[in-house]
Amino acid sequence: MILYTYAYSSAAFRVRIALNLKGIDAEYRYVHLRRDGGEQYAPSYAALNPMREVPTLEDHGRVISQSMAILEYLEETQLEPALLPVDPYLRAKVRQVCESVVAGIHPLGNLKVMEYLAANYGEKPSPADSKWYQHWVGQGLARLEELVAPLSGTYAVGHQLTFADCCVIPQVFNAHRNNVDISKCPTLDRLWKTCIGEPAFAKAHPQNQADAR
16 A cells, blocks of 8 residues: 655545554555645646645555545454444444544644635734634534533543544644643543554554654
């Protein structure tokens, strides 16, 4: 397998965690989202991923993009260890947590959104200094705390590592990196401290990537 990734992409971070949890030794190819105007816009990469985003997974010539589609593919092709619970209700709750991050929180602070706001509305280009980013991501994480707290055990949903942890941990990393106050999110903070010390998460950490600044 080949994973097209960028160290500081939280979507790619999700997939790196899942690959590590599954014990899949993928080849990483790096797509720098800022260098030279963004390597994701190069024609060769755009032909591979028309959305011009990371991550992209290539498996024997079959190409899949979007982190949740990739996670589902890995789950269906590499059955163990399972990253979805057996119980249908808990499976749905895992997906609910994932969608809350992937569709609810992450898009509002995405690189292309921040660049557009900076270019057209005078917003600060750095998320760490952006009122937009601090408001929307902070609000999203506070609400995610309400969702996850009653579901959590050792991990985000019960005592099994799942897709939910693959999604929650990168978003908490972004919060730490960009000075978002999560002091009122004790469950998310506990999950971060629990997971980031585990090998699969530590190996996937942005600062441990070959393309990290």
